[in-house]
Amino acid sequence: MSHCGCKGIRTCLVCEKEERQNETETKCSRKIHSFCDLCNMAYEGGTADDHPNHHGNTLEFPGIFIRRDFISSEEESDILEHIYKSPFVESQSGRRKQDYGPKVNFKRKKIKSDVFTGLPDFSRVLYDRMKSTDILKDFEPVEQCNLEYLPERGSSIDPHFDDFWLWGERLVTLNLGSDTILCMTSSDYPDISVHIPLFRNSLIVVYGPARHAWMHGIHRCDITEKRLAITYRELSAEFQPGGEKEQVGQNLLDIALTFDGVSVGSLKVS
Ligand SMILES: O=C(O)CCC(=O)C(=O)O
Numbered sequence: 001m002s003h004c005g006c007k008g009i010r011t012c013l014v015c016e017k018e019e020r021q022n023e024t025e026t027k028c029s030r031k032i033h034s035f036c037d038l039c040n041m042a043y044e045g046g047t048a049d050d051h052p053n054h055h056g057n058t059l060e061f062p063g064i065f066i067r068r069d070f071i072s073s074e075e076e077s078d079i080l081e082h083i084y085k086s087p088f089v090e091s092q093s094g095r096r097k098q099d100y101g102p103k104v105n106f107k108r109k110k111i112k113s114d115v116f117t118g119l120p121d122f123s124r125v126l127y128d129r130m131k132s133t134d135i136l137k138d139f140e141p142v143e144q145c146n147l148e149y150l151p152e153r154g155s156s157i158d159p160h161f162d163d164f165w166l167w168g169e170r171l172v173t174l175n176l177g178s179d180t181i182l183c184m185t186s187s188d189y190p191d192i193s194v195h196i197p198l199f200r201n202s203l204i205v206v207y208g209p210a211r212h213a214w215m216h217g218i219h220r221c222d223i224t225e226k227r228l229a230i231t232y233r234e235l236s237a238e239f240q241p242g243g244e245k246e247q248v249g250q251n252l253l254d255i256a257l258t259f260d261g262v263s264v265g266s267l268k269v270s
Pocket residue numbers: 145147157162173216218229231
């Protein structure tokens with residue numbers, strides 16, 4: 001498991017380090033709580049490997065589902081091989097990305113689907129497997145984003161909420177390449193952060209309070225080896241059957257599930 005220095009101790013050294021680079025921000029003194037997917041509980045001061053010998057105060061943390069070994073190592077190699085046949089585009093905070101989805105202006109609430117050719121072929125088998133787990137049996141992804149994190153580029157993702165207007169309840173991520181930690185923070189709990197283990201080849205579903213009440217991010221120092229995250233998103237109620245924008249949603253879904261897509265960055269701009 002990659003190590004950021006804040007595991008098992010009470011103060012978040014990551015935030016402290018970032019604070020030292022920017023003296024104007026207030027010092028982070030959040031107490032780390034490590035989420036254990038085998039107990040569905042977070043433990044103050046714990047680490048991802050403690051189970052079953054946990055100690056420290058407990059914190060319930062609903063809205064996280066983890067399926068370890070969702071894919072095998074052979075499948076991981078195959079998927080990565082597919083991914084690296086397509087070009088990446090530079091993204092923020094040292095990340096690179098590949099997008100399979102509509103072009104969206106979240107501020108203006110505008111969606112353009114003409115650049116969207118569908119999810120990639122290799123996602124078909126993952127889609128079928130996702131739907132065979134109870135929590136995802138009605139999951140219909142309309143967007144896939146592949147994010148590459150590299151330690152030498154200092155890749156990270158700042159704490160954020162994924163959009164609520166277009167994207168629905170469940171955020172689903174397949175973790176490839178290496179382990180890392182998803183750090184959850186909430187302004188309602190200024191004294192704590194919750195560390196969710198993202199095991200290599202595991203699938204995570206973020207939903208409920210973990211989706212709505214907690215921001216998620218990944219610290220730079222938790223990326224110690226190359227990591228590739230594949231995130232699938234579903235539509236919000238407004239774009240689902242019975243919603244005001246049902247037709248727009250259906251159109252996106254029809255395109256997505258052709259599994260004939262090329263990443264948006266691969267399209268020739270005329
Ligand atoms: O890399 C990850 O696992 C998280 C990515 C993420 O939060 C996002 O793309 O919105």
